Amino acid sequence: MTQIELRGVEKFFGPVQVIKDLNLVVDHNEFVVLLGQSGCGKTTTLRAIAGLESIDRGDILIDGRRVQHMKASDRDIAFVFQSFALYPHMTVFENIAFPLKATRKSRAEVDSEVRSVAETLRITHLLAKRPSALSGGDMQRVAIGRALVRRPKALLMDEPIGALDAKLREEMRAEIKRLHMKQGSTTIYVTHDQVEAMSLADRIVIMHEGVLQQVGSPMEVYADPANLFVAQFVGSPVMNVAPVSVSEDAGKARVILDGAGQGFAFPSELLARLQAGNAVNGALALGIRPEGVTVAREQRDGFLPVQVHIVEPLGSYDIVDLKVGSQMLRARTSSGLVAPSDERVFAHIDPAQAHFFDTASGNSLGVKL
Numbered sequence: 001m002t003q004i005e006l007r008g009v010e011k012f013f014g015p016v017q018v019i020k021d022l023n024l025v026v027d028h029n030e031f032v033v034l035l036g037q038s039g040c041g042k043t044t045t046l047r048a049i050a051g052l053e054s055i056d057r058g059d060i061l062i063d064g065r066r067v068q069h070m071k072a073s074d075r076d077i078a079f080v081f082q083s084f085a086l087y088p089h090m091t092v093f094e095n096i097a098f099p100l101k102a103t104r105k106s107r108a109e110v111d112s113e114v115r116s117v118a119e120t121l122r123i124t125h126l127l128a129k130r131p132s133a134l135s136g137g138d139m140q141r142v143a144i145g146r147a148l149v150r151r152p153k154a155l156l157m158d159e160p161i162g163a164l165d166a167k168l169r170e171e172m173r174a175e176i177k178r179l180h181m182k183q184g185s186t187t188i189y190v191t192h193d194q195v196e197a198m199s200l201a202d203r204i205v206i207m208h209e210g211v212l213q214q215v216g217s218p219m220e221v222y223a224d225p226a227n228l229f230v231a232q233f234v235g236s237p238v239m240n241v242a243p244v245s246v247s248e249d250a251g252k253a254r255v256i257l258d259g260a261g262q263g264f265a266f267p268s269e270l271l272a273r274l275q276a277g278n279a280v281n282g283a284l285a286l287g288i289r290p291e292g293v294t295v296a297r298e299q300r301d302g303f304l305p306v307q308v309h310i311v312e313p314l315g316s317y318d319i320v321d322l323k324v325g326s327q328m329l330r331a332r333t334s335s336g337l338v339a340p341s342d343e344r345v346f347a348h349i350d351p352a353q354a355h356f357f358d359t360a361s362g363n364s365l366g367v368k369l
Contacts, residue, residue, distance in 0.1 A: 002028050022045065022058070034189070035205065082160060083163070084139040086131040088130065092128070136163065160172075248268070257329075259325040266354070287354070296348070317334060352369055
């Protein structure tokens with residue numbers, strides 16, 4: 001059993017605070033992804049867990065034992081860097097075996113462990129080769145093998161596939177997920193790529209400017225973002241966010257985008273829920289993902305006339321930018337539904353997929369219909 005816990009962790013580089021009161025528990029066998037923009041503190045957090053960075057306040061616990069004052073070598077944690085960091089003069093076998101030889105294991109034990117890990121990573125046929133003869137994906141497999149061979153308590157990975165091309169990244173994502181499921185090790189993975197986070201994680205930890213913003217499963221952070229930062233960081237294309245006002249109109253709630261004039265009809269219960277959440281017109285924003293915006297070529301009940309601005313054809317579907325007054329909404333449509341011109345079409349917002357945010361604090365109001 002390997003559990004990693006951070007309690008009130010803070011880290012300063014001079015006057016700059018890069019980790020702010022971070023509290024997090026990573027359970028045994030869990031795959032947790034730290035997701036955020038460059039400079040948000042995710043790599044510093046990972047390095048602090050590994051013992052490569054000291055912390056200024058708080059506790060880091062591994063299996064209930066405080067380790068912040070222990071050397072990295074005493075924490076029994078393996079670290080995989082973005083750079084492969086392989087020894088160029090050694091073969092793949094020798095690179096993977098290096099951590100075992102440092103512990104003075106017998107030749108038979110080393111051979112058995114290396115071949116076992118190589119078989120798991122599907123690189124047995126590469127054991128006699130040197131790094132210069134390997135592809136980027138194979139070199140990263142070797143780096144992962146070197147980390148795994150000594151059976152560490154936990155595996156920490158810092159953007160391990162960031163240097164690979166798109167096709168190799170896709171292959172390695174599947175390989176890392178397969179490896180985790182087979183090995184069952186506690187894993188913390190750092191990335192700024194939300195696709196990696198969504199496809200790999202049991203839980204995603206989203207950070208911004210050193211502050212933990214939200215922790216949840218991939219679907220939780222996608223479907224129920226805690227604030228505007230999460231809403232616009234997770235998802236591709238990002239969630240539409242626009243300032244709105246809400247009023248009562250003929251027994252329904254009317255949601256009007258600033259500068260749009262006309263409004264989208266919502267169930268009347270929206271007004272009561274917004275009032276319960278202390279929402280204030282003038283400090284209210286609507287969030288809706290592109291798949292929550294429906295586009296039709298003919299007028300339908302509840303649809304508003306809008307103007308096509310830009311169409312991005314992506315094969316199986318299109319992303320369409322729609323002008324709603326002075327605001328812009330992005331919609332996901334079937335391929336070829338609208339032409340890439342200033343065509344007039346009609347749009348509808350699905351109330352069940354709408355989110356409402358307090359623009360002053362950025363926090364979600366938790367209003368779901």
